[in-house]
Amino acid sequence: MRQLYAVDAQARQAGLFAGQKATDAAALCPGLVTAEAEPEADAQALTELADWCVRFSPAVALSPPDGLFLDIAGVSHLWGGEDDLAQDFRARLAANGLPVRVAVADTPGAAWALAHQGKDALTIVPPGQQAAMMARLRPSALRLEPQAAAQIERLGLKTLAQLLALPRAPLARRFGAATLTRIDEALGRSKEALVFRRPPSPWFARLAFAEPISALEDLQRVSHDVAARLCARLEQEGRGARRFEIAFHRVDGKAHALTIGLALAARDPVRIARLFAPKLETVDPGFGIEVVTIAATGVEPMAGRQVRLDALLDGGLEDGLAPLIDRLSNRLGEARVWKTVPVESHLPEQSAAPARPLAPAPEAAGWDLEVPRPLRLFRKPERLEGVISLVPDDPPRQFEWRRRLHRVRHAEGPERIGAEWWRREIEDVRIDQVRDYYRVEDQSGARFWVYREGLYSSGEPSRWFLHGLFG
């Protein structure tokens, strides 16, 4: 059965409503124009809109399928009051062809109810007045379970005022505890937990422009200016951040975000802007950018550093190792810049693990220097062909690798390395996970690290692998 998913204002005037059968609607309005509903695309558009709304408040929560919650506590004064903020919000969305209904209230529940069922498209509830304002709404405005809402209406409770007048205990017994929770949340007796699209970061700064900007030089300048704003606050509190996200909000309601990461917490706007600079070219300004926001995450305490006198000669900390690592890991990706730290493991490939370049040294003991390890270790050991050894337990006398024959002059070993059986189920442990490693040297002096897989069993040829090269 085909149904109407949503209707516009004109269709509503003609008496159509969402959920109506498509054939009924076509009978009412012969010239009805319909389009297939695309819930996924709607959800995507809502997410994009939520990102754009960050220009009003850093805390935006989705309320699918068609709503958004903005936590405007503490930001409305930037627009000169809640009324001006709501007006501006509506005007901007209307300019983009999005008619919206806005309600401002103490609680998300009350705001939702008034936005969906209120008389006016813009409602502002004075503090503490939500119960009075919601009195005439239908009980379903509380986002109740459909069964509970239907039952309430069947019992003749047409308005919220009637519902709220009932004693609480029977209410909970009859309609479920969830109903009671919704009532409490709407009236502000208990807090509703909203899932904000990004955690509200107190480390946030924004910069709005009278005229939209689009030139690359302007973007560079404003990225420095907005970073300077945030960094001034970070400095006041003695903190630095390891990750910055800058977002350029376009006139047409789209936002383009860029992220940079730092090896050490920092709060130097010049450095931060310099890291953003190469990425600014990817920003498509469209018809212009009117607001830029920056948010810092990974904020940690950072002591003020005194600039050394000789720093002037050396070019200062700006040219030191930390900025180098920042430049490289932002240009190449964080996985491509690393430092190797020891890990306590017998398996050679697991005894060294990549770590953040400036991470403090781990607790694990260092590598055993007396045990020779190759300089180049292959990620996947390479199978050796034509291996000849005198007796099965001996190191090879000759082998073939990459179509070259190597005659072994000296050999050292075996060093038996078994799988770490204590790390998994005892049933999974097999005898062929044992490796006997030999260090061998061929006629020309090249040194190899080879191993035989498994233990010798008669009748089966041993499998030999090359795992690494010594210089």
Place this chain on the structure above:
Amino acid sequence: MSGFRAQELETLKAKIAALETGGREDSESLPLGDPRLDGRFLGGGLPLGHWHEFSGEGMEIETAASAAAFAACLAAPLARRGEAVWVLRRDDLFAPGLAGLGFPAERLIQVCARDEAEALAVAEDALSTVGVSAVFAEVETVDLTAGRRLQLACERRGSTGFVIRRRPYGGTGRRETAGSAAATRWRIAPAPSEPAPGEFGLGPPRWEVRLDRCRGGRPGAWLMEAATAYTYEAHDGTHPLRLVAELGDRQLAPAQPLRLAG
């Protein structure tokens, strides 16, 4: 030669030297601990504030294990002074192996570049950074322009570059370039090790080292070994390389015979 001409010549030499070192008084050098070796260089040791080139032959063109091991041994005292950066195209460098050779591998910063141009750009960036004393770069070839850029980056902070020439696996023949801005050019080949008498197994790693080109010095060829490799003495701060023997000049003949067209 008259006194006047000798004086004139000295002034000219000093002028050229000043031009070559980019105006610095005189560049530092890293003594290798053996007069037979140090005497070959102008400053009595491996010149710092320049870049050096290491290459291998045969299997080593693709694996560059010996060249990397030798360069790491050569630069170990330098890497202990500051930070070291190793630029790779293929991340098969195994830090415990470097540590065994006496190189301070725990602090080494490794960077894996996506292509040749990026590897050189990263090396250049690292060389011109304060606090970085040694930069290793595994690249296929350094042409004249890239070499000059590396040299300028070296001169900015006096840091030293070690270019290890390595062809990517499956690549075609090595591209040779006409000139090079490298201060020294080394060819490294593995050499059979000599276990101590009465001992089994392998001796300390040895290399046949050929100094093919040395600006302001004399080339030579030696048999060298990392005497303290894989012992706890490797980290006691002395230079890990030991000169075993001087090789005859006959081995200095060009690897490929000169061929005439026709």
